[in-house]
Amino acid sequence: MACEKFEDLLQRHFDDALSPKEAAQLQDHVKSCRSCRLDMKLYTWMFRAMRAMGEVAPPLDFTRSVMAVVRQLPAFGSGARSGFSLREFVWGLGVAVVALGVLGGVLVWQNMPMTPSQMPRLVSRMDSDLQTRSQENVVLKAASELRADGIKLLADGTDVQVCRKGTSRWQKVSFQTLLAPGDRIATADRNGARLVYPDQTWIRVKPNSTVQVLAEAIRVFYGDTWIKVEKRGSKFEALTPNAVASVRGTAYTAGAFFAKSDVLGRQISGRLFDVASPAGGLDAMAVLARALKQLAGARLALGADTIETKVQVYESSVWVRAVDPATRKVQTSEILETGFQMTVADRRISEASPLALTDYLAWNLPPRPELLSLPTRPTPRPASLGGPAAISRPTDEPVEPATVDLPVAPAQPSGPNFETLPRGR
């Protein structure tokens, strides 16, 4: 018999699907055919190797972590299946898309990000207002453990520069340099850097970033940082205006917007909340991503890490809520629109938080067609990426955000008060 026929018998042999006659035919053939004998050896070995791969144990806390999410979901048969309707969310967000899209034009050009004259003035405001919503740069603030004295800067290459506090001179640094609060770091195209704190917390600053180290905080002017918390129990807040911060276990990534040179061009570096959630969360995040994409040119990468994410649309803000898969704690980001500056605040909320999924509502945002007519203005050139020359010396002048008269929106309740909302189920 031709060997092709025995190929089929061989396959079925390994499925125990041969009749006795077929098995005998195969056995006889294999004795005299080296090629088929070799095939039999190879298959036998292959299947044995695959069986030997065995089972891998799931993580120890697997059931607990699944049930932690399940317990947050509304119970069946409770009569209140969910106050959350995906359709309402999506519809509400659809309206938000329009509103955000309209606003995008104003946002981009009114707040062409981080021009040299803006940044220095923003620094002084930031210093006095770290706990609340930050209007400007990203601030990653740690509670107590992150001390700015004795921070080591480890440069990945020769393109990392430092501007010491109180000066405007940028200097290239060697591999390892000690920093002090107020010092700024700029990385260029090819190389990043690492900041290592005395408690071994380290922060990776990626290429094309500018950051400032502060006492108990780090400010990102633009670019990406990635924080890895080496010490358990450290708490971080990411206050990120004009930016999007994502939380992933104990690692945080924050990025600041920087615009391309063409109008309405926005690129979001960094990642929005990692999403690995039930359909509602994923759909909501997808819609939010599309909404942000309406700020033409914005690109948003979505990861897949958190367990559950919801999006809330309020009169003047969009909230994203996620559950940190590592700690099971609820985190909420506010993407706020305040005087045409989008801000995002990440706050870690304890497990005792009274937030409940059913409290999330989709609201309609009023359309703002008057914002469509933008005054003509030359598009400011963005600061060159990683360009330390763009940052000038800080001053103490307060900065008023640009404002445009808004239509009076229908009265709506304010956003959730984390302290007073009813507890979740």
Place this chain on the structure above:
Amino acid sequence: MRDDEDYKVIKLCLRGKKDAFARLVDKYDRKVYNLAYRLTSNPERAKDIAQEAFIKVYKALDKYDPKYKFSSWLLKTVSNLCIDYHRSKQATTASLEVIINSGAEGSILREGESSSPIEDAIEEKLECAELQDVIREGIDMLPYDYKSVVVMRHIQNFSYKEISSILNLPMGTIKARIFRARKMLKQYLETKLASIR
């Protein structure tokens, strides 16, 4: 727990007793996680997919049809999530077929006269530790449709019927894919064997 017991647990959940769902999680966590792990080759991603599958299934419990096995439904959810992951990765891995086709060395094993010393040498090579990884590599490089059936059949030990139910494909299709996948893996193994001295 038998399958009808799965349905009893589901009914409890549908009556509002959420904690009962933990029994299903405990029962299937290993199977679910292993399927996700073997299909993604990434333990973190496997954990996420496994968790997401349970939660997705929980949220849709009120749509569960007891005519079908809960486990098939659950594993089908895992499989779909793995497909999504695979697509999002936009596979950049080398194609197994390309490697096989370019590996002329495999034919060396079959050339020459029939000789038991050569076969002994092959036997010896097969015991070589590095070959353990070859099969893993080969499986990872299979086209996803083939990889999934090989993983389910030969690593997870699902029956053809179970695989057909999970993937919602006719049994004939499953068998054809498995046969083809096995052949590709065998050819890949031959290619690698020929390169081992």
